[in-house]
Amino acid sequence: xxxxxxxxxxxxxxxxxxxxxxxxxxxxxxxxxxxxxxxxxxxxxxxxxxxxxxxxxxxxxxxxxxxxxxxxxxxxxxxxxxxxxxxxxxxxxxxxxxxxxxxxxxxxxxxxxxxxxxxxxxxxxxxxxxxxxxxxxxxxxxxxxxxxxxxxxxxxxxxxxxxxxxxxxxxxxxxxxxxxxxxxxxxxxxxxxxxxxxxxxxxxxx
Numbered sequence: 001x002x003x004x005x006x007x008x009x010x011x012x013x014x015x016x017x018x019x020x021x022x023x024x025x026x027x028x029x030x031x032x033x034x035x036x037x038x039x040x041x042x043x044x045x046x047x048x049x050x051x052x053x054x055x056x057x058x059x060x061x062x063x064x065x066x067x068x069x070x071x072x073x074x075x076x077x078x079x080x081x082x083x084x085x086x087x088x089x090x091x092x093x094x095x096x097x098x099x100x101x102x103x104x105x106x107x108x109x110x111x112x113x114x115x116x117x118x119x120x121x122x123x124x125x126x127x128x129x130x131x132x133x134x135x136x137x138x139x140x141x142x143x144x145x146x147x148x149x150x151x152x153x154x155x156x157x158x159x160x161x162x163x164x165x166x167x168x169x170x171x172x173x174x175x176x177x178x179x180x181x182x183x184x185x186x187x188x189x190x191x192x193x194x195x196x197x198x199x200x201x202x203x204x205x206x
Contacts, residue, residue, distance in 0.1 A: 057186075064167070071163035075156045082160060084109075084119055085128065085153045088143050099144035101134060110187065128152060 068079035075082070087108055091100035100108075106116045120143060123129040128149035134140040145153065168176040185191050 067167070068160065068163050071159050072156055074159060075152055077152070077156065079160075080119070081123060082153065082156045084123065085145060085149055085156075088129065088145055089150070089153060092144065099132070099142040101140045101142050103140065105143060123149070 065079055072079055072082055077085075084105075087105060088100060091104055091108065092098065102113050102116050102120075105111075106113045109116065111119075120129055120131070124131060127146055130144050130146050131141045132144070134142055171179065
């Protein structure tokens with residue numbers, strides 16, 4: 001049985017038992033050290049046996065991200081970039097055509113404004129997104145799609161839809177719906193409140 005640093009605990013124990021003079025010649029310090037190694041191995045084994053939700057979700061997200069990136073390769077953007085274009089369009093449509101602020105985008109995506117600014121930079125550089133100061137608060141900036149950005153988004157949506165249909169065919173419609181519903185819940189403030197112990201009984205019961 002190997003521990004996390006590659007020590008076989010059975011060999012450690014055997015070295016003690018097979019000593020020419022038996023355990024009598026083994027110092028207390030050595031026994032303590034061997035005990036620590038053995039306990040570390042047991043703790044590591046227990047940890048590895050636990051099903052990690054975080055690891056499973058990250059692995060699944062990477063796989064899906066790669067599949068959607070491949071599908072969107074003809075337009076030259078990643079799935080996350082197309083998602084950003086779509087979020088700007090969606091937020092704008094929900095606010096009667098008023099472009100979202102960077103703070104609106106950060107809230108929607110669950111990111112810091114600095115991260116949103118970094119993600120927007122190549123899209124602004126390529127002429128797909130335009131940034132303009134807010135008329136009421138000159139310190140705030142609003143993001144809008146250019147004509148090129150709108151055209152590219154519409155092209156990309158056809159490619160995205162094809163990839164999405166294929167994913168649903170593999171998973172099955174009901175499983176895909178359940179997966180999206182669960183992912184939306186995990187990313188919600190309701191889940192965070194329940195995880196922190198501040199949620200309602202209904203949220204905890206999910």
